[in-house]
Amino acid sequence: MRRAVVLLAALALGAAPLAAQPGDAGRQRHSPPTPTAAPPPPARPAAPDPNAPPPYEPQMMRLAELLGALHHLRTVCQESDANQWRDRMAALIEAEQPAPDRRDRLAGAFNASFRTWARSYRACTPAARAASRLFLAETSKIATDVKSRYGP
Secondary structure (H helix, E strand, C coil), X not given: CHHHHHHHHHHHHHHHHHHHCCCCCCCCCCCCCXXXXXXXXXCCXXXXXXXXXXXXXXXXXXXXXXXXXXXXXXXXXXXXXXXXXXXXXXXXXXXXXXXXXXXXXXXXXXXHHHHHHHHHCCCCCHHHHHHHHHHHHHHHHHHHHHHHHHCC
Protein backbone atom coordinates (compact mmCIF):
# COMPACT_ATOMS: atom_id res chain seq x y z
CA MET A 1 0.00 0.00 0.00
CA ARG A 2 2.80 2.32 0.76
CA ARG A 3 4.01 1.80 -2.77
CA ALA A 4 0.61 2.73 -4.16
CA VAL A 5 0.56 5.98 -2.17
CA VAL A 6 4.06 6.88 -3.36
CA LEU A 7 3.05 6.07 -6.92
CA LEU A 8 -0.11 8.16 -6.65
CA ALA A 9 1.89 11.05 -5.13
CA ALA A 10 4.41 10.86 -7.94
CA LEU A 11 1.64 10.84 -10.51
CA ALA A 12 -0.06 13.78 -8.79
CA LEU A 13 3.15 15.78 -8.64
CA GLY A 14 3.90 14.98 -12.27
CA ALA A 15 0.45 16.09 -13.34
CA ALA A 16 0.50 19.29 -11.27
CA PRO A 17 2.36 21.38 -13.86
CA LEU A 18 -0.11 20.27 -16.52
CA ALA A 19 -3.09 21.24 -14.39
CA ALA A 20 -1.54 24.62 -13.58
CA GLN A 21 -1.50 25.76 -17.22
CA PRO A 22 -4.34 28.22 -17.85
CA GLY A 23 -7.00 27.27 -20.32
CA ASP A 24 -5.98 23.65 -20.42
CA ALA A 25 -8.43 22.40 -17.84
CA GLY A 26 -10.58 19.64 -19.20
CA ARG A 27 -8.63 19.33 -22.43
CA GLN A 28 -7.18 16.11 -23.50
CA ARG A 29 -3.54 16.06 -24.29
CA HIS A 30 -2.86 15.38 -27.96
CA SER A 31 0.29 14.38 -29.66
CA PRO A 32 2.23 17.29 -31.20
CA PRO A 33 1.05 18.22 -34.67
CA THR A 34 2.93 16.70 -37.50
CA PRO A 35 4.85 19.21 -39.55
CA THR A 36 2.96 20.34 -42.61
CA ALA A 37 4.47 20.05 -46.02
CA ALA A 38 6.27 23.13 -47.27
CA PRO A 39 4.20 25.22 -49.67
CA PRO A 40 4.98 24.59 -53.30
CA PRO A 41 7.47 26.97 -54.87
CA PRO A 42 5.90 29.88 -56.73
CA ALA A 43 5.03 29.15 -60.32
CA ARG A 44 7.59 30.33 -62.81
CA PRO A 45 6.41 33.20 -64.93
CA ALA A 46 5.60 32.17 -68.45
CA ALA A 47 8.34 32.79 -70.96
CA PRO A 48 7.64 35.92 -72.96
CA ASP A 49 6.10 35.35 -76.34
CA PRO A 50 8.80 36.09 -78.92
CA ASN A 51 6.08 37.29 -81.32
CA ALA A 52 4.51 39.66 -78.79
CA PRO A 53 4.87 43.32 -79.68
CA PRO A 54 7.24 45.40 -77.56
CA PRO A 55 5.86 47.66 -74.82
CA TYR A 56 6.44 50.68 -77.05
CA GLU A 57 4.23 49.35 -79.86
CA PRO A 58 1.67 52.20 -79.71
CA GLN A 59 4.48 54.72 -80.19
CA MET A 60 5.86 52.70 -83.10
CA MET A 61 2.48 52.61 -84.80
CA ARG A 62 2.09 56.36 -84.39
CA LEU A 63 5.61 56.89 -85.71
CA ALA A 64 4.76 54.80 -88.78
CA GLU A 65 1.66 56.95 -89.37
CA LEU A 66 3.69 60.14 -89.01
CA LEU A 67 6.35 58.93 -91.42
CA GLY A 68 3.66 58.09 -93.98
CA ALA A 69 2.10 61.54 -93.62
CA LEU A 70 5.49 63.24 -93.85
CA HIS A 71 6.41 61.26 -96.93
CA HIS A 72 3.34 62.57 -98.73
CA LEU A 73 3.32 66.14 -97.38
CA ARG A 74 7.02 66.74 -97.93
CA THR A 75 6.70 65.36 -101.48
CA VAL A 76 3.69 67.57 -102.29
CA CYS A 77 5.53 70.60 -100.94
CA GLN A 78 8.65 69.61 -102.93
CA GLU A 79 10.90 69.59 -99.88
CA SER A 80 14.46 68.36 -100.32
CA ASP A 81 13.94 65.60 -97.72
CA ALA A 82 10.77 64.26 -99.37
CA ASN A 83 12.08 60.77 -100.13
CA GLN A 84 13.90 60.19 -96.88
CA TRP A 85 10.69 59.47 -94.93
CA ARG A 86 10.00 56.25 -96.79
CA ASP A 87 13.68 55.31 -96.34
CA ARG A 88 13.42 56.02 -92.61
CA MET A 89 10.39 53.76 -92.37
CA ALA A 90 12.29 50.99 -94.15
CA ALA A 91 15.26 51.51 -91.81
CA LEU A 92 12.96 51.42 -88.79
CA ILE A 93 11.45 48.11 -89.89
CA GLU A 94 14.90 46.70 -90.61
CA ALA A 95 16.19 47.77 -87.18
CA GLU A 96 13.17 46.33 -85.36
CA GLN A 97 13.26 43.00 -87.23
CA PRO A 98 9.59 42.45 -86.45
CA ALA A 99 7.61 39.27 -86.93
CA PRO A 100 5.82 39.23 -90.30
CA ASP A 101 2.42 40.21 -88.89
CA ARG A 102 3.91 43.11 -86.93
CA ARG A 103 5.87 44.20 -89.99
CA ASP A 104 2.63 44.23 -91.96
CA ARG A 105 0.92 46.35 -89.29
CA LEU A 106 3.75 48.90 -89.27
CA ALA A 107 3.88 49.10 -93.07
CA GLY A 108 0.08 49.24 -93.16
CA ALA A 109 0.03 52.20 -90.76
CA PHE A 110 2.59 54.01 -92.95
CA ASN A 111 0.65 53.30 -96.16
CA ALA A 112 -2.78 54.14 -94.71
CA SER A 113 -1.51 57.48 -93.44
CA PHE A 114 0.14 58.24 -96.77
CA ARG A 115 -3.12 57.51 -98.62
CA THR A 116 -5.22 59.53 -96.18
CA TRP A 117 -3.06 62.63 -96.55
CA ALA A 118 -2.86 62.13 -100.33
CA ARG A 119 -6.67 62.33 -100.52
CA SER A 120 -6.68 65.60 -98.57
CA TYR A 121 -3.64 67.38 -99.96
CA ARG A 122 -2.94 67.25 -103.68
CA ALA A 123 -1.06 70.54 -103.63
CA CYS A 124 1.13 72.27 -101.10
CA THR A 125 -0.92 74.65 -98.96
CA PRO A 126 -0.16 76.61 -95.80
CA ALA A 127 -2.13 73.94 -93.90
CA ALA A 128 0.02 71.19 -95.44
CA ARG A 129 3.16 73.02 -94.37
CA ALA A 130 1.76 73.53 -90.85
CA ALA A 131 0.83 69.85 -90.57
CA SER A 132 4.29 68.91 -91.78
CA ARG A 133 5.91 71.07 -89.08
CA LEU A 134 3.71 69.55 -86.38
CA PHE A 135 4.45 66.03 -87.59
CA LEU A 136 8.19 66.70 -87.65
CA ALA A 137 8.03 67.85 -84.02
CA GLU A 138 5.91 64.87 -82.95
CA THR A 139 8.18 62.44 -84.79
CA SER A 140 11.20 63.85 -83.01
CA LYS A 141 9.45 63.67 -79.62
CA ILE A 142 8.38 60.05 -80.08
CA ALA A 143 11.83 58.97 -81.27
CA THR A 144 13.48 60.72 -78.31
CA ASP A 145 11.00 59.30 -75.78
CA VAL A 146 11.27 55.72 -77.03
CA LYS A 147 15.05 55.89 -77.16
CA SER A 148 15.39 57.34 -73.65
CA ARG A 149 12.88 54.94 -72.13
CA TYR A 150 13.68 51.68 -73.91
CA GLY A 151 17.29 52.10 -74.99
CA PRO A 152 19.20 52.59 -78.20
